[in-house]
Every structure is written in structure tokens, then in C-alpha cells.
Amino acid sequence: MLVFGIESSCDETSAGVVIGGKQILSHVVSTQIKAHQVYGGVVPEMASRLHVHHLIPVLDAAREKAGIAWGDIDGVAFTVGPGLMGSLGVGVSAAKAMASFLKVPMIGVNHIEGHIYSNLLDQEDDFHYPVLVLVASGGHTQLILMREPFSYELLGNTLDDAIGEAFDKSARTLGLGYPGGPAIDNIAQTGNAKSHSFPHVRTERDLDFSFSGLKTAVLRYNQELGLSSLPKDAPQMADFCASLQARLIAELTKKTFLAAERYQVKQIVIAGGVSANSALREQIKGAPTGVKVSMPPLKYCTDNGVMIAAAGYARLLAGQTTPLNVVPTPSLRLVPRAVISK
Numbered sequence: 001m002l003v004f005g006i007e008s009s010c011d012e013t014s015a016g017v018v019i020g021g022k023q024i025l026s027h028v029v030s031t032q033i034k035a036h037q038v039y040g041g042v043v044p045e046m047a048s049r050l051h052v053h054h055l056i057p058v059l060d061a062a063r064e065k066a067g068i069a070w071g072d073i074d075g076v077a078f079t080v081g082p083g084l085m086g087s088l089g090v091g092v093s094a095a096k097a098m099a100s101f102l103k104v105p106m107i108g109v110n111h112i113e114g115h116i117y118s119n120l121l122d123q124e125d126d127f128h129y130p131v132l133v134l135v136a137s138g139g140h141t142q143l144i145l146m147r148e149p150f151s152y153e154l155l156g157n158t159l160d161d162a163i164g165e166a167f168d169k170s171a172r173t174l175g176l177g178y179p180g181g182p183a184i185d186n187i188a189q190t191g192n193a194k195s196h197s198f199p200h201v202r203t204e205r206d207l208d209f210s211f212s213g214l215k216t217a218v219l220r221y222n223q224e225l226g227l228s229s230l231p232k233d234a235p236q237m238a239d240f241c242a243s244l245q246a247r248l249i250a251e252l253t254k255k256t257f258l259a260a261e262r263y264q265v266k267q268i269v270i271a272g273g274v275s276a277n278s279a280l281r282e283q284i285k286g287a288p289t290g291v292k293v294s295m296p297p298l299k300y301c302t303d304n305g306v307m308i309a310a311a312g313y314a315r316l317l318a319g320q321t322t323p324l325n326v327v328p329t330p331s332l333r334l335v336p337r338a339v340i341s342k
Contacts, residue, residue: 001074003316004062004098005309008091009083009111010138011042013054015062016306017073021313022120026065027299027306030054033179040178041168048086055094062305073102077312080108080322081332082139088328096324107312108322111303112140112334115271117314118296118307128266128292134256136280137272138164138181141209141252143259144334149314154335155259156207164274166211166248170218174237175228184241185277187232191242196221198247207255214247249279253286260291267292276301 002025007014011032017025032050036042063070078095081088092108099106116133120126131146132155141163143156161169164181171180176187198217201210221240222228230237252274260268268287274280276298287293300307315321 001313001316002068002072003075003077003107003309003313004073005109005305005307005312006059006076006078006091006095007111007114007303007305007308008051008055008087008094009079009081010087010303011036011047011050012303013051013058014303014305015058016304016309017062017066017068018121018306018309018313021117021310021317022123024121024306025068026062027304028058028062028065029302029304030058037178040172042084044084044086047084048090051087051090055090059094059098070102073098073104075105075107075312075316075321076102077107077109077308077316079111079114079308080326081329082111083328083330085328085330088330092326092328096326100324105316105321106324106326107315107320108326109308109311109315110332110334112271114307114311115275115296116146116269117311118271118300118304119269119294121300121306121310122297123294127269130263130265131267131269132256132260132263132265134252134268134270134284135272136163136252136270136274136277138162138168138274140272141211143207143256145259145263145265149318152335155263156205156209156255158209158211159203160210160212161215163209163211163248163252164272166215167274169215170244173215173218173222173228174240176232181274181277184245185279187238188242188245188279189238191235191238191240193242193246195239196243198244201251207259209251209255211248211251214244218244245277245279249277249283252280253283256284257286257288261288265291267294269294271296273302
């Protein structure tokens, strides 16, 4: 089956065509980063307007690069949530129009599920259940257990900020611009990760996350050392970024490995924009013996239409479709209820 995927949950307008849930025929992304950089983060109303401006060219380019006719499409997958209401609405409206005109089913996809299924893109292998998913993005930091397809159990959650938000706000404090995660990762490459110490995070539940204390530590270091006044290529900045990144990533890997052992999983997959972080991609390889580790190819780590097509294919193959009266759900949860497994 050929599935056309549309992603517009935040500030990336993207579309792609996937056959068989894994083979990518086209992958098109129009980013809004430069438009939002001047404001230090995503401006929701601007994001919505830019989606409207970019969407039709992106859809056309995805079809043309795939080398298919519109009538070849077997289903239209789209992000239904979570995300920004206005941004989601643009993609949902486009999916409805396409599905109605082509007389094919439409499949609403949870954005996080899309990131999970990005691990199958360009791969011959399937998931090996039970699977432990580390969701690490600008809006989410979670550990989720998948015992079978579309079965999600929340093992751990962030109690305050998401890991991507911690990166972005720390970068803002240091004067490194937006997006902060890639900036810190790039600068950290030449730094000494042991040059600065950061507090170890303690939570009541050992699989939960908390990053607000680390953000506060960055603020205090900046006040004491004047880091934000340093050039980006200063050795002191590299050392600090390396130390900060090491502490943030250690929180992710420590709890991921603990959950992997506790629930005796066969595979760990990482999902979300932070899966592109070089330190995470290296350290996650230290998983417990016998546990397969999967990471999306770098070009599919950030928001994109092909991951939505991949997840939509899996749902469509299982006979699951979405009615035309669907509405965007900005606060959509992957786990139906916020109940943490014990």
C-alpha cells in the first residue's frame, strides 16, 4: 500500500510517501526555523500562517518526487495531535480534502506514535516485543512500554520540563539562540564534559524525570561566570556545554536502562527530536546485554511526513481508519489515561 503522510504539528510543514510502511518514495520538509529564530521560539500564529503558505507546494513536491499519480495513493495519514491547534488544523484540513477527493481512507496519527514508527523507516526489521520507547523531544520525555502493536504503558514521565525544552531554555540563557539542542550539541563536541558539576536529579518514582533543577543550575552558573557574554567558540563555553549535555543525557540513559532491565524488554527505541543528539545516540548503545537498540536515521529524527505515513500504514493494515469529522486534538495522549504502570 502507498500511504501519503502529512505532518504539521508545530513548525515543520512536511509530506512524504511510503510504500509498505518502510520504503520511502519521497520525503519533503519545509522548515520555519529562520522565521521563528528572531523570537527565540515558535510563535503559534506565525506557524499556522506559514503552514498555509507552504503546504500546497510541499504536497505537490512529495507526489512528484515519489513519481506517482494522485490516484495511486491508498490512504492519507496525518498528524491529529498533539501539537499547536492552528498548525494541526492546516494539516487535518488538507488530509480531509485529499481523502475526500481521492476516495481513500484517512488515518489520524498521534505525533509521538509517528516518531516511534520512524525507527522502521529504511529498515528490513520489525519491532521485537516487548519494546521500551524513550520519547525525548521538545514537549515530551517519557518511558513507554509496548508489549504489542498499539499497546502503550506509561512507565515514567517528566514532572516538569521536557528534555528538549531544557536544552532550548539553557541555550537561551547562554545566548546560543534557537533551536538550543543542536547548538549545545555542536559546541559540546570540543569540550570537557567533566569541567562542571550539576546536581543529580531525584524523583519519588525512579523512572520519572525532572529537568527544572538543571535549568536553574545553568542560570546560576551564568550569573557567576558570565557565560552568556562569551563568544560561542570560547573554550569555556565548550566545556560548559559538554558538561551540561552529559548530565542531561545521563538522566535519560540511566532511567532507560533501569526500565529495560526491570521489564525485561527485547528492544529499546528512541523517538523524538532529541534522538538526533550525538551524545544520546552514542550512550544509548550501552544498553543491557541482549537488548537491541534502534535509532531513527538522523534525517527522520525531527518532525516529518514519512514517519506519519509509516505509522498510518500500520494502522491502516490493522483496519483502523479515521472519520472525516475528526478534529485536531492539541493535547492528545498516546497513553489513553495518565496512569503510570507499576
